[in-house]
Amino acid sequence: xxxxxxxxxxxxxxxxxxxxxxxxxxxxxxxxxxxxxxxxxxxxxxxxxxxxxxxxxxxxxxxxxxxxxxxxxxxxxxxxxxxxxxxxxxxxxxxxxxxxxxxxxxxxxxxxxxxxxxxxxxxxxxxxxxxxxxxxxxxxxxxxxxxxxxxxxxxxxxxxxxxxxxxxxxxxxxxxxxxxxxxxxxxxxxxxxxxxxxxxxxxxxxxxxxxxxxxxxxxxxxxxxxxxxxxxxxxxxxxxxxxxxxxxxxxxxxxxxxxxxxxxxxxxxxxxxxxxxxxxxxxxxxxxxx
Amino acid sequence: xxxxxxxxxxxxxxxxxxxxxxxxxxxxxxxxxxxxxxxxxxxxxxxxxxxxxxxxxxxxxxxxxxxxxxxxxxxxxxxxxxxxxxxxxxxxxxxxxxxxxxxxxxxxxxxxxxxxxxxxxxxxxxxxxxxxxxxxxxxxxxxxxxxxxxxxxxxxxxxxxxxxxxxxxxxxxxxxxxxxxxxxxxxxxxxxxxxxxxxxxxxxxxxxxxxxxxxxxxxxxxxxxxxxxxxxxxxxxxxxxxxxxxxxxxxxxxxxxxxxxxxxxxxxxxxxxxxxxxxxxxxxxxxxxx
Numbered sequence: 001x002x003x004x005x006x007x008x009x010x011x012x013x014x015x016x017x018x019x020x021x022x023x024x025x026x027x028x029x030x031x032x033x034x035x036x037x038x039x040x041x042x043x044x045x046x047x048x049x050x051x052x053x054x055x056x057x058x059x060x061x062x063x064x065x066x067x068x069x070x071x072x073x074x075x076x077x078x079x080x081x082x083x084x085x086x087x088x089x090x091x092x093x094x095x096x097x098x099x100x101x102x103x104x105x106x107x108x109x110x111x112x113x114x115x116x117x118x119x120x121x122x123x124x125x126x127x128x129x130x131x132x133x134x135x136x137x138x139x140x141x142x143x144x145x146x147x148x149x150x151x152x153x154x155x156x157x158x159x160x161x162x163x164x165x166x167x168x169x170x171x172x173x174x175x176x177x178x179x180x181x182x183x184x185x186x187x188x189x190x191x192x193x194x195x196x197x198x199x200x201x202x203x204x205x206x207x208x209x210x211x212x213x214x215x216x217x218x219x220x221x222x223x224x225x226x227x228x229x230x231x232x233x234x235x236x237x238x239x240x241x242x243x244x245x246x247x248x249x250x251x252x253x254x255x256x257x258x259x260x261x262x263x264x265x266x267x268x269x270x271x272x273x274x275x276x277x278x279x280x281x282x283x284x285x286x287x288x289x290x
Numbered sequence: 291x292x293x294x295x296x297x298x299x300x301x302x303x304x305x306x307x308x309x310x311x312x313x314x315x316x317x318x319x320x321x322x323x324x325x326x327x328x329x330x331x332x333x334x335x336x337x338x339x340x341x342x343x344x345x346x347x348x349x350x351x352x353x354x355x356x357x358x359x360x361x362x363x364x365x366x367x368x369x370x371x372x373x374x375x376x377x378x379x380x381x382x383x384x385x386x387x388x389x390x391x392x393x394x395x396x397x398x399x400x401x402x403x404x405x406x407x408x409x410x411x412x413x414x415x416x417x418x419x420x421x422x423x424x425x426x427x428x429x430x431x432x433x434x435x436x437x438x439x440x441x442x443x444x445x446x447x448x449x450x451x452x453x454x455x456x457x458x459x460x461x462x463x464x465x466x467x468x469x470x471x472x473x474x475x476x477x478x479x480x481x482x483x484x485x486x487x488x489x490x491x492x493x494x495x496x497x498x499x500x501x502x503x504x505x506x507x508x509x510x511x512x513x514x515x516x517x518x519x520x521x522x523x524x525x526x527x528x529x530x531x532x533x534x535x536x537x538x539x540x541x542x543x544x545x546x547x548x549x550x551x552x553x554x555x556x557x558x559x560x561x562x563x564x565x566x567x568x569x570x571x572x573x574x575x576x577x578x579x580x
Contacts, residue, residue, distance in 0.1 A: 009481035013393055016385030020455070021402065023448065024409045027420055031412075034423070081315035088312075100320035102573065107323040109502070109569040110562055111509025113536045117558045118326045120543065121333050142322050149319060175308040196411075203413035206511040206536070210543045230415045230512075237419050238516060244423065251416045262408055 028255070035252025038245055044253075048216050051240050052232065057250055059218035063133060063226025064202070066219060067212055070137020071201050075145050076194065083152035084178060108146035112206040115143050119211035131225040136212025140204060144197040151193025155186040155272065188272035195265040199258055205230040229254050330559045337552035346556070352522045354542070354550040361557060363524045367439070367532035370525060371514060372507040374443025375450055379503060382447075383454025384496065390455070391462040392484055403459070410452035418516030421445040426517065434529040437519035443528075445513050450503040457502060461495025462488055498572035505568040509561055511536040535561060 046056035082100075089097035119139030129135040159182050167177040183190075205228070213225030214235065227235070233250050236243035341359055349360035386406065390399045421441055429444075430436030465488050473483035489496070519531020520541060533541075535557045546554055 003479060006479040006481045009484075010393065013385050013389050016382055017389035017394075017402070020382050020386045020451065021405060024405055024451075027417070027448070028409070028412070030424060031416060031420055078315050078319055081312045082319040083316075085309075085312035085316040097316070100316050102570070103320035103323045105573055106566050106569055107320075107326070109505050109509075109565050110323070110326060111511065111536060111565060113511040113539050114326070114330070114509070114558045114562050117333075117539060117543070117555055118329050121329045121555070122325070126329075142326070145319055145322065174305045178308065199411050203411065203415075205413065205415040206540055209540060230413050233413075233419055234415050234512060234516070237422055247419055248423070251419050254413060255416060258411055258413070259408070262411060266404070 031248075031255050032252050035248040035250070035255075038249035039253060043249060047218070048246075051243070052216060052236050052246050053240065053243055054246075057229065057232060057246075057253075059216060060227055060229055060232045060250075063212070063219055064228045066133045066222065066226065067137045067140060067208065067228055068198065068201050070134055070222065071140035071144060072194075072198070074138055074141035075148055075197070079145055079148035079152055080190070083149045083156060086149065087153045087156035104146040104149055107142070108150070110143075112143065112204055115139055115207040116210045118142075119207060124211060129223065131211065131213030132223045133212055133219050133226050134222040136208045136226075136228070137222075139207050139211045140201050143204065143207060144201050147200060148193055148197045151196060152186075152190050155189025155193065156182055158189060158272075159185045185275070186272075188268050188275055192265045192268035192272060195261055195268060199261045199265070202254065202258060202261070203230060204228075205234055209234075327559075327562065330555055330562065333555040334552060334559050337549055337556050340549060341553065346553075352538075354546070354553065357549075359553050361535070361553075363522050364533055364535045364538050364557070365560075367518065367525060368508060368534040368536070370532070371439055371442045371446060371518065371534060372504060374439065374528070375446035375507045376500065376504060378444065378447025379451040379454045380500060383451045383499075383503075384458050386451070386455040387458035387462060388484060388488075390459055392480065392488070403456075406452045406455050410456065414449060414510055414512040415516070417445050417449050418513035421513060421517045429529065432529050433527075435519065435531065437517055437531055438529045439518060439525055439532050440528045442514045442518040442532075442534075445517055446507050446510055449510065449513060450507050453503040453506055454499050457499025458492070458496050461492035461499065464495065465491045501568040501572035505565040505572075508564055508568075509536060511540050515540050 043056040044061065045058050047059050048057060049055035086097050086101065089095070091098045091101060116139070119135060119142075123129050123135035123138050124131060127135075163181050163185060164177060167181050172180070208228050208231055212228060212231070214227055214231065215225045216227055216232075219226035229250055233247050233254070236247035236250065337359075345359055346361040349358045351358050352360050352363065386402075390402050394402055421444070422437075425444060426436035426441050428436075429438060429441045432440070469487050469491060470483055473487045478486065514534050515537040518534060518537060520533045520537055521531040522533045522538075523530070525532040539554050539557060542550070543554055
């Protein structure tokens with residue numbers, strides 16, 4: 001009797017898991033399949049025509065990359081520095097590092113449309129940037145900051161304590177130890193986190209509509225308005241009649257980019273763990289001979 | 291990373307600079323969440339003063355241009371769609387995690403997990419497009435236009451499924467192996483071990499994951515905006531169209547001025563409050579278990 005229930009449960013769990021995999025696989029392949037036919041060199045290299053129904057998405061790709069660049073330039077140094085401080089602290093409950101981490105947890109969960117509201121009120125209106133690449137990029141920077149800090153902090157914490165003891169015994173200062181030893185050792189893990197942050201930024205839509213704006217032409221400068229690929233998908237699908245074809249093509253391109261980014265993050269992450277375990281083994285060996 | 295306090299290891303001048311710079315970056319990063327909340331509050335004040343909180347419930351309808359600000363249909367729609375999404379994602383996500391942790395052979399489990407991680411990175415606007423092109427026509431056969439609470443819940447459920455599955459799996463993984471071995475020693479079959487030992491032990495983590503998924507569903511904008519139909523009405527069936535709070539912000543932010551704009555910020559503030567509460571609850575649950 002018991003084994004019958006066991007089999008029944010196995011069957012239920014197995015079929016639920018298969019259903020999940022099937023639906024998720026269906027979504028992914030369906031998106032790629034619908035859009036891939038329209039992808040061509042012209043699509044990548046030409047400006048949109050007829051409200052986007054024909055032509056390509058070249059200026060939109062440029063805007064997307066500019067927004068991403070602004071976001072990374074603003075967020076990466078700050079996240080690295082903040083993670084360096086947090087990784088050195090034991091997170092005692094209600095200590096400052098614990099409080100800072102909880103604040104970042106909440107920031108990570110703020111809905112993207114609320115970031116849009118904030119970005120519009122703060123960057124566009126209060127700081128007078130208007131709808132611009134700069135305002136959109138800085139709003140995105142606030143959004144990806146928590147994930148960058150989180151992954152960087154984990155990367156730094158994974159560096160074995162032996163490294164620090166060795167550095168301290170050689171009389172290196174904490175600053176030197178950080179830049180010469182901890183940072184290089186944690187670099188692949190940090191890069192993996194960075195790639196994840198890029199993926200998150202590329203996927204973002206709601207925060208950009210009211211900060212970076214809507215226009216399809218190529219932005220002249222960072223103060224110009226520009227439309228990201230995700231906003232383009234939304235606009236083509238919802239606001240432009242018969243825009244579905246181009247929306248599908250842009251979606252397929254975006255998903256393909258994210259697949260590549262994801263693969264890069266995975267290989268970097270596995271490299272990170274290999275590097276740290278490999279190096280310790282090497283160090284052990286060389287120590288025997290010295 | 292090794293823990294240092296300011297007074298122990300070294301007191302070099304350069305270290306003092308390093309400490310000050312990194313710690314202040316951490317504080318700046320953490321303070322962004324307060325900046326966001328402060329701006330939302332300051333933009334909300336005109337609405338709360340001039341219109342008053344009571345009228346968000348007692349007004350006859352949502353016609354912001356003729357000074358009618360009833361938010362209830364949208365709050366109800368947000369809650370209904372979120373609930374629907376959780377009802378779909380919870381059983382499937384938890385089953386997928388159980389399968390991955392206890393049933394799947396290692397090689398399959400790794401790839402299954404990767405598929406789910408991949409899907410968590412697909413942009414919401416792409417899910418929205420997929421729902422619009424593929425799912426809406428299918429749902430339309432049940433009645434209505436296809437853009438309805440049901441369509442939005444289905445796609446949103448799919449979107450938060452990775453959150454549920456990944457957090458549940460992490461919680462199941464942290465159940466001590468001895469406990470499961472103890473179950474086996476008592477002659478429990480696999481399904482009983484899971485039901486009587488693993489799930490109760492991982493209860494807190496699973497609940498935390500569900501809360502995170504709830505926060506994500508509540509704040510999700512693009513997919514819901516593209517799939518729910520966006521009619522401001524008290525929904526009377528699951529195939530009726532509805533407009534959520536997030537979709538309302540995205541739709542009206544472009545042209546809203548003065549009091550109307552301020553009301554949108556009030557709804558943003560409301561969203562951030564719900565999300566912050568669920569994330570803190572989830573964080574406390576997880577932290578205690580560790």
